[in-house]
Amino acid sequence: MSGPPRDEPTNIVAARLIAENKHPDLRQEERIREAISRLQADVRKIQTEFNELDIALAIIPPDETPEAHLVEQLSQLVLQLSEAKDILADHVNCLARGRQIPVELMEIIFSMTMPPTDYVRPNALRAPLLLCQVCSSWRKVALVTARLWNSLHINPGRRRGTWKGFLESWLGRSGTGPLSLRFEGHQPELGPQPQLYTYFQDHILKIIVEDYSKRWRRLSLDVSAWSLTRLVYTSMPLLETLEVRVPRGSSGVFISSADAPRLRTVSLGAHTIPASVHVAWERLTHLHAASPLDLDQVFPLLAKCEKLTECSIELWRNNHIRSSQSLLPVRMIRLRSLVLSGSIGEDAISVFFENMDLPGLRKLELVNTMREPFGLSPQSPLASLARRSNLRILVLIGGKPLDGLFDTVVSIPSLREEVN
Structure with missing residues (x-):
């Protein structure tokens, strides 16, 4: 026995x-x-x-x-x-x-440890890489949790010899879901081995475009003109958000509605003029312009974006209108939130709101970088527009926000106690 x-x-x-x-x-x-x-x-x-x-x-x-x-x-x-x-x-x-702890709950907890950013910078001391170093069981769960790996900030100018394998490894763990990618890199005008840099970056771009462009949902591009042309001329069926800085010397960005049928949000980076970006403006719901624009650029741009619900724009100090006169007034019936910043003293605000019709506007934020009054008064174009649109929230930052504020608020009953 x-x-x-x-x-x-x-x-x-x-x-x-x-x-x-x-x-x-x-x-x-x-x-x-x-x-x-x-x-x-x-x-x-x-x-x-x-x-x-x-x-x-x-x-x-x-x-x-x-x-x-x-x-x-x-x-x-x-x-x-x-x-x-x-x-x-x-x-x-x-x-x-x-x-x-059940694996499903661990996946949720791990997701809550991710950095509060749209594009994750690889860092061994932060999630998700840090999660893989705690113990073997955590590592196994982290590696199969696709949502931890669907975001990445890529800068091939740093540690260029490791990015190709790293990209394949990181994005390979992201499953088949949508991706959020920020690509940052400029070919140096002078520096060691520029041909090697171009060769290497070309390999990175090839991986990103050929293997992953069908899964891009959010894309941020701050690259050279050489790289930009290789990134945007492809089919992007899931792309919803595009953040782009068009560098000098670039022929611009051309994205058709057929290549990106879901594109609804566009952010124009520093030194990017609207004329250099060609997208289906009439389909956008969100627009953000970080580069200062004059009114002759702003009005034609807004006239094309009739479906916008949110918009933020920075203005130049020059407030004269020339070529845009035939487009005025600009009517945007769906716009709910507007942020206007820059050199927006009394003249700029008057000219802007005299030529805008925003019946659905509910929140207005004015950010004045100059020590000038906003030109508030019950008879001002801003107050007139606010009354027509039943404005609910008014935010004033910088400038001299108290000049004429009380009388203006009294003349706009819809603001009530929500004025800041």
């Missing part, structure tokens, strides 16, 4: 429990705790032997060659110490109460 089954070695039990994300039963926990005491003693013993031998080799004069068997013995102790620590770590980890 065969005897009772022998207990499995605790290292096998611990490894299996970790792989299955299970907590040990009472018998297993007792055996593992006993094993931990023995393993800790083993680690201390090996560490002591290593320290003694390491010191002995360290005091050998530089002109003498240490004995080969001592060097070999030290190498073996390094391996033994590493293995003993790994086994001890498995025993300790399998007793951790946190490992009982």
Whole structure:
């Protein structure tokens, strides 16, 4: 007759429990705790032997060659110490109460640790890479949680020799869902090996466009004219948001509604004029312009964006209207939120609101970078527009917001207590 089954070695039990994300039963926990005491003693013993031998080799004069068997013995102790620590770590980890958390809940918790940004910069000290370093069970969950890897800030000018493999690894974990990518990189005019830089960046662009453009949902581009032409001329069926800075020397950005049928939000970066960007403006719901524009640029742009619900624009100090006169007034019935910033003193505000019809406007934010009054008064074009649109929220930043504010608010009943 065969005897009772022998207990499995605790290292096998611990490894299996970790792989299955299970907590040990009472018998297993007792055996593992006993094993931990023995393993800790083993680690201390090996560490002591290593320290003694390491010191002995360290005091050998530089002109003498240490004995080969001592060097070999030290190498073996390094391996033994590493293995003993790994086994001890498995025993300790399998007793951790946190490992009982269901995988689905861990995925949600991991997602909440992500940096508060649309585009994640790879950093070993932040999620998601940090999650992969805590323990083997966390690493396994993190690697299969696609939402942790669907965002990436790419700057191939840094650590250029590692980006190709890193991209394939990072985005390969993102599953098949939509991606948010920021591509930043400018070919140096002067510098070492510019041909090598171009060759390398071309490989990165090829990976991004050929393998992932069908999955882009949010795309931010701050690249050279050379790179820009290779990124936007492709089919982007899921693209909803485009943030772009068009550099000098570029022929511009051309994106048809057929290539990007879902594009609804466009942000124009620094030094980017609207004339250099060609998209289906009439389909947009959100527009943001970070580069100062004069009114002759603003009015034609807004006239094309009839479906906008949110808009933010920065104005130049020059407020004269020339070529845009035939387009006025500009009527935007769907616009709910407007942010106007820059040199927006009394003249600019008057000219702008005299030529705008915004019946649906509910929130208006004015950011004045000059120490000038906003020109508020019950008879001002701003107050007149606010009354017609039943404005609910008015935010004034900078300038001299108190000049004429009280009388203006009184003349706009819809503002009530929501004025800031």
